[in-house]
Amino acid sequence: MTLHIKNMVCNRCITVVDQELTKLGLHVDKIALGEVSLKEENLSESQLHQLDDVLVRNGFERIDDRRARLVESLKNSIIKRIHHSDRVSRKFNWSDVLADEAHLEYNYLSNLFSSMEGITLEQYIIRQKIERAKELLFYDELTLSEIADKLGYSSVAHLSAQFKKVTGLTPSELKKSRTVDAARKPLDSIS
Structure with missing residues (x-):
């Protein structure tokens, strides 16, 4: 039997769900x-x-609804590629990858996502990238150029412009304000 679970977006989530299922006597x-x-x-x-x-x-x-499962699957795919991989390629084409994974037309996926989430797939991807950038800024191990490269941005300027549009601050301003940690959001609340 396969279960689809909303908000299971990280390794800690997987561990919690696994432990809870075991407590219920279920076998994963x-x-x-x-x-x-x-x-x-x-x-x-x-x-x-x-x-x-x-x-x-x-x-x-x-999640029981097929459309809701599809949207959750799209979100998990995006989160996995942005937050749980070493690097997002600049040549990465989200529309092709998501359509191939779902075996559906991208226009259908995009319209479904927008109608159920209230934002476009593109906006969701950008917000996930910005959240990852905030996390990397918090750790202070990479330069802004390295962060831009890691997230598949063509330049620091492109990253900075999207960052400011989403957060209201440039990456440098956010880092200087020392509010990076307070400004971070849980992955399942980004919309």
């Missing part, structure tokens, strides 16, 4: 961002109710 076959395969083929209504209660208590939600 495979677990990844937003998705869990159980060895059990079916769950009783009582088990599903317990599962939903545990998930909600931990900030997650089981």
